[in-house]
Amino acid sequence: MSKPSDEIPLVPGRECGTCNVCCVALTINEPPLLQKVQGVRCRHNQTDNLCAIYASRPDTCRTFFCGFRHLSWIKPTLRPDVSGVLVRMQAEKPDGSGVQKVSPVFMLLNREAVKAEGFAESIAAAVMSDVPTYVSIPGPPGYTASHAKVNDVLRHAVITKDKPAVLRLLRQIYAKGRGGKREPVTFKRVTGGPGVEPTGGPEKPAD
Numbered sequence: 001m002s003k004p005s006d007e008i009p010l011v012p013g014r015e016c017g018t019c020n021v022c023c024v025a026l027t028i029n030e031p032p033l034l035q036k037v038q039g040v041r042c043r044h045n046q047t048d049n050l051c052a053i054y055a056s057r058p059d060t061c062r063t064f065f066c067g068f069r070h071l072s073w074i075k076p077t078l079r080p081d082v083s084g085v086l087v088r089m090q091a092e093k094p095d096g097s098g099v100q101k102v103s104p105v106f107m108l109l110n111r112e113a114v115k116a117e118g119f120a121e122s123i124a125a126a127v128m129s130d131v132p133t134y135v136s137i138p139g140p141p142g143y144t145a146s147h148a149k150v151n152d153v154l155r156h157a158v159i160t161k162d163k164p165a166v167l168r169l170l171r172q173i174y175a176k177g178r179g180g181k182r183e184p185v186t187f188k189r190v191t192g193g194p195g196v197e198p199t200g201g202p203e204k205p206a207d
Contacts, residue, residue, distance in 0.1 A: 008070045008089075008102070014079075020049040021080035022066060025109060025138060026088070027185055030058035037185040039141030067104055073125050074104075075118025084113030087122075092132060103132040107145070108177075114170045124158045124166060127151050135170070137177030143184055146177035 023042040028034050033056075036042050044052040051057055067074050067087025080086040086107040104126050108114060126133040127150070137146040150173060157165035 010065060010069050011072045014069055014076065016065075016069065017079070018049045019079055019081040020045055021086050021109070022064060023049075023051070023061075025080075025086055025107060026064075028058070028060050029187060030060045033058040034061070035187055037142040038145065039138055039143070071104065073122065075122050077118040078116060078122060080109070083116035083119065084109040085116050085119050090134065101132070103134060105134040105136050105147070107136040107138065108174055109138065111174065114167065114174055120163055120166050120170065123150070123154070123170070124163075127154050127158045135173050135177065137174060137180070139180075139182035143182040146180040148173060148177065 023045045024040070025038055027038040028036050028042070033053075034042070034044070042051075044057075046052055051061070066080060067089060068079050070089065071087065074087055077083060078085050078087065086109060088105050088107065089102045090105050092101045092103050104123075106119070106123055113119065123133060123135075130151070132149060133151055133154075135148055135150050139145055150169075153169055153173065154166060156162075157169060
């Protein structure tokens with residue numbers, strides 16, 4: 001996964017359908033069209049899960065697709081509204097060759113997501129490929145999420161193909177992440193130019 005996320009092609013045959021998890025779970029900061037904090041349903045999201053401003057939606061919404069749409073090795077059972085797992089992609093710092101890699105972030109929207117069909121296998125595939133892999137646990141609506149790299153924690157269980165151990169460790173990661181310190185996500189004006197940026201500090205590690 002060395003391409004920027006916006007250059008990774010979409011997986012044929014996979015569609016968002018009525019899934020609107022990204023319209024709720026993620027912070028969107030694109031004034032003047034839209035500003036919302038994570039965990040809060042977008043005001044433009046209708047009761048049928050369609051977008052009221054779809055034709056004029058901001059670029060953030062227009063260009064975003066989750067890992068279910070981008071990554072063929074993500075199991076097809078992991079559509080976010082079905083599984084409770086939202087996979088997004090995080091750009092890593094360029095390595096010595098100057099290549100910027102993209103890593104998966106598995107956001108677990110609820111406790112049952114750990115047991116979602118295909119979740120353990122998908123995260124194991126990333127760890128086995130030695131791709132930096134993260135688990136994110138949302139805080140209450142409007143607050144930051146915990147964020148932890150899990151490769152070292154899961155590596156032995158993944159290499160030995162011990163799925164019960166993988167699931168046990170993921171439950172522990174989820175529980176620890178739920179207990180992490182949170183900060184409110186707020187927006188502030190950017191000095192010297194138009195627009196705003198979110199504040200509230202970096203996501204808190206769960207490890």
